[in-house]
Amino acid sequence: MFPYITGLGCLTFGLLQLNLDESLVAVLVLLVALLGLFVSQNYLLSFIGTLTIACCLMALIFINDSYNLIHLYISFYALLLVFWCLNEAKFLVQNSFLMRLYNPIRIGLVFSLLFGLITIGIKGIRGLFEISEHYLWISSVVILAAIISLIPRILKVVGLQNPKQKNVVYLLSVLTLLPTLFCPSISVAVLIVLIGFYINHRAILVIGIAALVYFVSQYYYDLSFTLLTKSIILFSSGLVFIIFYLFTRKMPKEDEKG
Amino acid sequence: MTKISRKDIQVISRHSNWSESGVDHVLKKHIYHGPRDWKRFLSLFFLGLGVSFTLAGIIFFFAYNWDNLHKFVKIGLVEGLVLALMLTVLFSKLDQLIKNILVTASAVLVGVLMAIFGQVYQTGANAYDLFLGWTLLITLWVIVSNFAPLWLLYIVLANISIILYDEQVANDWPNGVMHTILFTINSAFALFFILCHRFTDKIKPPNWFTSILVIASVSIGTIGVGRGIEDSFHPSYGVLFIIVFALYTSGFRYGIQNKQILYLSLIPFSVILIVSKLLMKILDGATMYLTVSLFIVFSVSLLIKTLINLQKKWRN
Numbered sequence: 001m002f003p004y005i006t007g008l009g010c011l012t013f014g015l016l017q018l019n020l021d022e023s024l025v026a027v028l029v030l031l032v033a034l035l036g037l038f039v040s041q042n043y044l045l046s047f048i049g050t051l052t053i054a055c056c057l058m059a060l061i062f063i064n065d066s067y068n069l070i071h072l073y074i075s076f077y078a079l080l081l082v083f084w085c086l087n088e089a090k091f092l093v094q095n096s097f098l099m100r101l102y103n104p105i106r107i108g109l110v111f112s113l114l115f116g117l118i119t120i121g122i123k124g125i126r127g128l129f130e131i132s133e134h135y136l137w138i139s140s141v142v143i144l145a146a147i148i149s150l151i152p153r154i155l156k157v158v159g160l161q162n163p164k165q166k167n168v169v170y171l172l173s174v175l176t177l178l179p180t181l182f183c184p185s186i187s188v189a190v191l192i193v194l195i196g197f198y199i200n201h202r203a204i205l206v207i208g209i210a211a212l213v214y215f216v217s218q219y220y221y222d223l224s225f226t227l228l229t230k231s232i233i234l235f236s237s238g239l240v241f242i243i244f245y246l247f248t249r250k251m252p253k254e255d256e257k258g
Numbered sequence: 259m260t261k262i263s264r265k266d267i268q269v270i271s272r273h274s275n276w277s278e279s280g281v282d283h284v285l286k287k288h289i290y291h292g293p294r295d296w297k298r299f300l301s302l303f304f305l306g307l308g309v310s311f312t313l314a315g316i317i318f319f320f321a322y323n324w325d326n327l328h329k330f331v332k333i334g335l336v337e338g339l340v341l342a343l344m345l346t347v348l349f350s351k352l353d354q355l356i357k358n359i360l361v362t363a364s365a366v367l368v369g370v371l372m373a374i375f376g377q378v379y380q381t382g383a384n385a386y387d388l389f390l391g392w393t394l395l396i397t398l399w400v401i402v403s404n405f406a407p408l409w410l411l412y413i414v415l416a417n418i419s420i421i422l423y424d425e426q427v428a429n430d431w432p433n434g435v436m437h438t439i440l441f442t443i444n445s446a447f448a449l450f451f452i453l454c455h456r457f458t459d460k461i462k463p464p465n466w467f468t469s470i471l472v473i474a475s476v477s478i479g480t481i482g483v484g485r486g487i488e489d490s491f492h493p494s495y496g497v498l499f500i501i502v503f504a505l506y507t508s509g510f511r512y513g514i515q516n517k518q519i520l521y522l523s524l525i526p527f528s529v530i531l532i533v534s535k536l537l538m539k540i541l542d543g544a545t546m547y548l549t550v551s552l553f554i555v556f557s558v559s560l561l562i563k564t565l566i567n568l569q570k571k572w573r574n
Contacts (some may be wrong), residue, residue: 088281088282088285089278089279089281089282089285089536090278090309092267092268092271092281093276093277093278093281094273099268099271099272100272102268103268104421122474154296157286157290157291157292157293157296158293158296158297159293160473161312193303195297195298197291198290198291199290200289200290201288201289201571220314226322227318227319227321227322227323228319230315230318231314231315231316231317231319231321231322232315233315234311234312234314234315234318235311235312235315235316235319236315237311237315238307238308238309238310238311238312238313238314238516239308240308240311241304241307241308241311242304242305242308243308244304245301245304245305245308248297248300248301248304249260249301
């Protein structure tokens with residue numbers, strides 16, 4: 001593992017010394033990491049390779065000062081993560097190299113997504129890189145679509161079949177996630193939690209919950225209302241969630257009846 | 259039939275021509291969560307979110323109005339909470355673990371009470387008597403509850419009280435006295451909990467708890483001895499060296515006898531650090547860097563190799 005990292009570091013440093021265009025360096029390192037993924041079958045090396053690819057993509061975005069492309073980065077990685085995690089059977093059955101790489105790439109994708117979240121979610125970093133707040137809704141919309149595409153699968157597992165109740169669930173989910181339109185980090189955290197629980201992967205679930213706790217706290221901390229307004233918002237949201245809880249407690253009894 | 263794990267499915271699918279739908283079906287049946295788990299997850303999720311948001315709302319409300327509250331209300335509120343929690347612990351029929359958690363919460367609230375007292379009567383921040391008072395007040399609860407996290411809180415508070423006392427009051431104490439006292443107290447606690455199973459059956463400290471105590475004692479010992487090497491010599495440091503030496507040798511012997519790798523890795527590592535510090539004081543300049551780095555590299559590799567061999571010997 002250490003030779004791989006030092007090799008990549010030396011390559012980057014050497015290419016930079018050649019006074020090449022920085023974007024070209026990033027693309028070259030990305031290609032090297034991608035090639036490394038094809039060649040090696042080691043868990044750690046594939047994980048580091050995935051992270052290197054993510055860092056190169058982010059570097060490309062920052063070098064060219066096109067900061068608003070970060071939304072594209074986040075949407076891409078979120079959709080890739082959902083596709084990767086939900087099609088476990090498809091990847092496991094292939095006889096090619098992808099079989100051994102499935103696990104490390106999966107967790108690498110989660111961390112790549114987290115890297116993107118950190119730039120967009122933490123207000124200090126967001127202000128530093130002048131990411132406009134007007135385009136935040138782009139990634140939010142994509143993430144919302146991803147979450148809503150997960151809901152039919154979840155409903156199938158839970159066994160909820162009444163179409164009226166299904167519509168209520170869809171409506172409530174959209175309404176609950178709508179306030180996060182200008183805070184995509186919270187919706188991404190919710191997506192990670194749902195995926196982690198769906199595929200029964202404890203590490204992803206824990207990462208998702210930690211991210212959710214952090215980004216929700218940060219959102220409310222940054223909110224520029226008085227403490228009184230914040231307390232009213234929090235208290236009412238809390239009551240709404242407790243109503244949801246009572247709704248989920250009511251669910252099994254209805255299944256037993258019908 | 260033993261439980262099928264994800265690793266089994268991956269290995270089998272790699273070496274056979276299992277169809278995609280077959281793998282999918284087995285994954286959904288044995289690995290992915292079923293309806294009951296989902297319901298439990300969703301209800302826990304919403305309950306957790308709901309309770310935390312509601313609590314946060316209440317706390318923010320109090321924070322907004324804090325300055326306008328009368329001092330009786332401020333102090334009375336927290337004292338009322340402490341009282342309510344302890345009455346619940348004493349007179350309700352909850353699970354033992356929940357009662358222990360409530361006692362811990364109550365102990366933390368005692369600290370909050372002391373802080374509010376300090377704020378109302380302006381006694382100054384970081385006053386050591388806040389921590390000293392906190393430690394003394396919760397002593398009885400800690401001893402009676404027999405709950406590891408609460409004991410950990412208690413020991414941390416005792417340490418903080420000693421450190422702050424040394425910083426703020428005892429300015430005439432010679433340098434080594436604080437380190438000696440800290441090391442003595444922490445190792446006394448560690449020794450007590452490691453050896454208590456010889457005297458009584460009722461106290462059963464969990465492994466993580468004794469490990470944390472041992473790690474803390476060894477760290478404090480290392481820092482103290484390092485300071486002793488750096489500063490000018492004083493009898494208190496001599497006492498520290500003797501106690502550290504005695505406890506390290508007995509800890510090492512205990513580790514070998516009871517096959518606990520924690521002692522055998524921590525104590526040699528601490529010795530390596532102390533010797534490096536000694537070398538840094540004796541030598542100077544480039545020779546010092548070279549010698550110390552070579553020493554550390556060789557000793558750490560030797561230590562790791564010995565530990566791995568020892569573990570293999572124990573497993574067989």
